[in-house]
Amino acid sequence: MTATTVLADQKERELVISRTFDVPRKLVFEAWTKPEHLTRWWGPDDFTLPFCETDFRAGGRYRFCMRSPDGEDHWVWSEYRKIIKPERIEFSWNREDADGNIWNRTVVELTFAERDGKTDFTLYQREFEDVADRDDHKGGWSQCLARLDSYLSSLRRITIMEEN
DSSP: OOOOHHHHHHTTTTEEEEEEEESSSHHHHHHHHHHHHHHOOOOOOOOOEEEEEEEESTTOOOEEEOTTSOEEEEEEEEEEEEEEEEEEEEEEEEETTTTSSEEEEEEEEEEEEEEETTEEEEEEOOOSSHHHHHHHHHHHHHHHHHHHHHHHHHHHHHHHHHHH
């Protein structure tokens, strides 16, 4: 295998998703850092987050249980590696199966950029074992970010109503 092939393989096992949220960066950042927000939007469509524990600081750990509509629990845990408020969060991402075996280990970086009262957001996840795993996460994250957008829009409406 050539160096070019290895680089191509690495790029294929990376995921980048960008979105613009119509709310200020501070609010988007908070939605990623506080359990009272996370439990309202985290996970793919129709999933709930019945367990959400965070120690939001560099070196701090988090542990989430995402519950599917059919009652299957999906555990995610690890540690925050780098936090630059309110512009960047980097964390490791470990997924467990029902027996507690880790089947996915990746790294996730989130960036938040303020632009005219809106937030340009990018999720970058790397080190997937294979393209299929990357694609599964792409579907899950896309649904999760759509739920986040909906949640942020509801907070924005509440804020506007309170200001009037």
